[in-house]
Amino acid sequence: MESSLRIQTEGKTPKYLQVIDSVKDAIRQGELKKGDHIFSINNLSDEYLISRNTVQKAYTILRQQGVITSVKGKGFYINRIDITRPYRVLLIFNKISNYKKQIYNAFVSTMGEKATVDLKIHHFDTRLFEQIVSSSLSEYDYLVIMPHFYDDQCWLTKIIKSIPGNQLVILDKDIQDLYSPYRAVYQDFKNDIISALETGLESLKKYKKIILVQPKKIPYPPEIVTGFRFFCMQYKFDHAVIHEVEKNTPVNEKEAFIVIEETDLVRLIQNCNAQKLQIGKQVGIISYNDTPMKEILQGGITVISTDHAIMGETAARLILENRNEKIKNPFRLILRKSL
Amino acid sequence: MESSLRIQTEGKTPKYLQVIDSVKDAIRQGELKKGDHIFSINNLSDEYLISRNTVQKAYTILRQQGVITSVKGKGFYINRIDITRPYRVLLIFNKISNYKKQIYNAFVSTMGEKATVDLKIHHFDTRLFEQIVSSSLSEYDYLVIMPHFYDDQCWLTKIIKSIPGNQLVILDKDIQDLYSPYRAVYQDFKNDIISALETGLESLKKYKKIILVQPKKIPYPPEIVTGFRFFCMQYKFDHAVIHEVEKNTPVNEKEAFIVIEETDLVRLIQNCNAQKLQIGKQVGIISYNDTPMKEILQGGITVISTDHAIMGETAARLILENRNEKIKNPFRLILRKSL
DNA sequence: TCTAATTTGTGCGTATGTATG
DNA sequence: GCATACATACGCACAAATTAG
Numbered sequence: 001m002e003s004s005l006r007i008q009t010e011g012k013t014p015k016y017l018q019v020i021d022s023v024k025d026a027i028r029q030g031e032l033k034k035g036d037h038i039f040s041i042n043n044l045s046d047e048y049l050i051s052r053n054t055v056q057k058a059y060t061i062l063r064q065q066g067v068i069t070s071v072k073g074k075g076f077y078i079n080r081i082d083i084t085r086p087y088r089v090l091l092i093f094n095k096i097s098n099y100k101k102q103i104y105n106a107f108v109s110t111m112g113e114k115a116t117v118d119l120k121i122h123h124f125d126t127r128l129f130e131q132i133v134s135s136s137l138s139e140y141d142y143l144v145i146m147p148h149f150y151d152d153q154c155w156l157t158k159i160i161k162s163i164p165g166n167q168l169v170i171l172d173k174d175i176q177d178l179y180s181p182y183r184a185v186y187q188d189f190k191n192d193i194i195s196a197l198e199t200g201l202e203s204l205k206k207y208k209k210i211i212l213v214q215p216k217k218i219p220y221p222p223e224i225v226t227g228f229r230f231f232c233m234q235y236k237f238d239h240a241v242i243h244e245v246e247k248n249t250p251v252n253e254k255e256a257f258i259v260i261e262e263t264d265l266v267r268l269i270q271n272c273n274a275q276k277l278q279i280g281k282q283v284g285i286i287s288y289n290d291t292p293m294k295e296i297l298q299g300g301i302t303v304i305s306t307d308h309a310i311m312g313e314t315a316a317r318l319i320l321e322n323r324n325e326k327i328k329n330p331f332r333l334i335l336r337k338s339l
Numbered sequence: 340m341e342s343s344l345r346i347q348t349e350g351k352t353p354k355y356l357q358v359i360d361s362v363k364d365a366i367r368q369g370e371l372k373k374g375d376h377i378f379s380i381n382n383l384s385d386e387y388l389i390s391r392n393t394v395q396k397a398y399t400i401l402r403q404q405g406v407i408t409s410v411k412g413k414g415f416y417i418n419r420i421d422i423t424r425p426y427r428v429l430l431i432f433n434k435i436s437n438y439k440k441q442i443y444n445a446f447v448s449t450m451g452e453k454a455t456v457d458l459k460i461h462h463f464d465t466r467l468f469e470q471i472v473s474s475s476l477s478e479y480d481y482l483v484i485m486p487h488f489y490d491d492q493c494w495l496t497k498i499i500k501s502i503p504g505n506q507l508v509i510l511d512k513d514i515q516d517l518y519s520p521y522r523a524v525y526q527d528f529k530n531d532i533i534s535a536l537e538t539g540l541e542s543l544k545k546y547k548k549i550i551l552v553q554p555k556k557i558p559y560p561p562e563i564v565t566g567f568r569f570f571c572m573q574y575k576f577d578h579a580v581i582h583e584v585e586k587n588t589p590v591n592e593k594e595a596f597i598v599i600e601e602t603d604l605v606r607l608i609q610n611c612n613a614q615k616l617q618i619g620k621q622v623g624i625i626s627y628n629d630t631p632m633k634e635i636l637q638g639g640i641t642v643i644s645t646d647h648a649i650m651g652e653t654a655a656r657l658i659l660e661n662r663n664e665k666i667k668n669p670f671r672l673i674l675r676k677s678l
Numbered sequence: 679t680c681t682a683a684t685t686t687g688t689g690c691g692t693a694t695g696t697a698t699g
Numbered sequence: 700g701c702a703t704a705c706a707t708a709c710g711c712a713c714a715a716a717t718t719a720g
Contacts, residue, residue: 012416390709412717
């Protein structure tokens, strides 16, 4: 047993329980296999400055549970490796939305019985976020977070750095400047939107100007705008970025809109109908994030979207299969009548 | 805990309160962090010449407030550092849906800074639900639950009975057989649907038969069916209850559908379009639960819905104003083009 | 394996001041 | 003035858990 036990005297969990958990964790991580020799009582007692008796107690309990066996004069050996303690996972989201629902559902159902999954929402409150993280590190095996603040990126990175890499799973938006390796399922916002729009180039050529509706209140990744501008320059489209669609927002012929928030989408369609502009012919609409309703709304809304279900599933797999990788999530354009 | 408590025997504030305040002050000052070990009862009792029992009392109260936890044989440890928020509330939902999002958002924003609100989902797993409840009773001041299981109502009631009335807030579906008084914001599913349909009676008369699509997988309140049948008998409508709309589900002229799940609504509209049946003229559609998109989908989907935002807001108010009441949530029909 | 020290948890008894009727 | 109830404060004793020697 080379694995380093993390025994802390100050912690509230009793030392003998910490020893038990350490052995079980090592088994769960695959570091210990059936038949492996583990520390002798004296050895462990000396190394970690725990009383001989305390180690004895832990080993006795482990033996009663059938996890280890003992041979007089030789030592203790791993007996069972079907330790069933489920993973404890905490998802930390900025808010609840339709597609986060999809991520959550896919994550939970992929995890199945193997994890207890909790959910906390920070509402873009950095202080609250910090509090959640610090108080959850000891309660959960993994923190799955979507780092969607953009006001104080610096502080955010600092908080995330306080999470050990092997406990951290990042979703949706990858972060730079993190040293220790961690798990991630990310979107490449800039290149994703560029290649998605390129896929729909033929349909887009009907329009003279492309307008991106990027909400201001809720911070969305700025890379979306970067990618959008890059595409428009590349292919010589007139373009603009607005923050909201209101009742009196002007809509003109030969304009195509890329809309992120659902409320803006609804407003935009209402405005088109009011001005008797035909969607998909005179005005083009592309919406972020697919939902069943967008398949039939106005005969079908064209959508650019990452596959959130797969994102949740992939994140779960990274944990279940103990893979410390970063994976780019698929992104695609679904052409429908509105473009 | 190096921080010096300021305990004065002569002051008028009771000693046990001074102890409580001292600990809380230390937390506010950042001197004590989560997991920190604090003075043992004996230690503090000796140092500050307070009776062991008095310290005991203070610590017991702090534990009840969730500020500290205790481990027999080890000591007391800081558990919460968010002591500025007076309420700790846990919402327990069966799943995440669009309208639960509304409830959650309204609840959180009404509570504002006054509460830390957490969310757990049980996925109709009674065992998981029981586990969540029992482990949360000491951690939270209020458990807000939506009791939407209908398989083993008996077991469910038993679990809910284990929650003290003053700690319990019930949403959406009221429960019988609970003795101690509790808070509730409920729908009267049977009468709500009856009176809502009566409101739309004139429009309904265009149709011969009304079909309720009540999903089977996810248990919805049976009172909906009861109320639906009652209305149809009363006003002499042909009627039927089906559990799903599939691609080949027959749709005929002069039929009106009441649809609960969004996926069924989408399928139904697709079927109507495929069969070239005009929605709102040849086929009527009523959908449960309003969303912005339904305002414009197919020129407007008629909706019967409770106001979920108000439900969340009312629940929050019951807690903030410490009112032990049961309140019926408003329910209404919004007539749009689809009926 | 036994003993001992420390700690929390619980219960009982006592005394004192304060508010209520 | 008296009786009662309640909150505060203290003291003692014992049970059970943790840890050490």
